[in-house]
Amino acid sequence: MKNHESMKRNITRRSRRRTAYRFPDDYLPFLVSRASFVILRDFHSLLRPARMRIPEWRVLGTLSAGDGYTVGALARATLFKQPTLSKLLDRLETRGLVRRIAGGQDLRHSMVEITPRGRRRIVPMVAGARRREKSILRDYPARDVKAFKRLLKAFIAGFESKAG
Numbered sequence: 001m002k003n004h005e006s007m008k009r010n011i012t013r014r015s016r017r018r019t020a021y022r023f024p025d026d027y028l029p030f031l032v033s034r035a036s037f038v039i040l041r042d043f044h045s046l047l048r049p050a051r052m053r054i055p056e057w058r059v060l061g062t063l064s065a066g067d068g069y070t071v072g073a074l075a076r077a078t079l080f081k082q083p084t085l086s087k088l089l090d091r092l093e094t095r096g097l098v099r100r101i102a103g104g105q106d107l108r109h110s111m112v113e114i115t116p117r118g119r120r121r122i123v124p125m126v127a128g129a130r131r132r133e134k135s136i137l138r139d140y141p142a143r144d145v146k147a148f149k150r151l152l153k154a155f156i157a158g159f160e161s162k163a164g
Helices: 002-017 028-040 044-050 054-063 071-078 082-094 116-137 142-163
Strands: 098-101 111-114
Touching: 044 054, 044 116, 054 071, 054 082, 054 098, 054 111, 054 116, 071 082, 082 098, 111 116
Parallel strands: none
Antiparallel strands: 098 111
8 A cells, every 4th residue: 555655646746747748648558558568577477487478378368267269259359460369379279278169161260268288287377467466456455456457448348349
């Protein structure tokens, strides 16, 4: 809580000192990107000992909830372009970490599921990610974190629906 209050005071002080408007300081896409960068900067170092790369983390982490995804939905969820994801899925399938279940003629409608081997690989990483999240958010009230996550999800849903 102390860090949270200190940050608020520092932000207020800096805001008063600034007389000129600086574009990125109040631009939502920049702020979200910056927050992501700061949060993930040292999280990625947790992947190194497991010899897990970020793309593998994004796919297996997304699939770890247990529900299968179509290739198209998985591409949207993991922020990959479909051709990139398809190549990654080929490699993960070869390693026995995921499986694709045919969905007709169009491969984009194939279902992708995590295998037991993939689950064993990702479960410790998800647990580490949750511990890391808890650690970096410990100075913020739980209700604020919950409200912030809810707002981000609403923004994402709204922006995605407008993007078509």
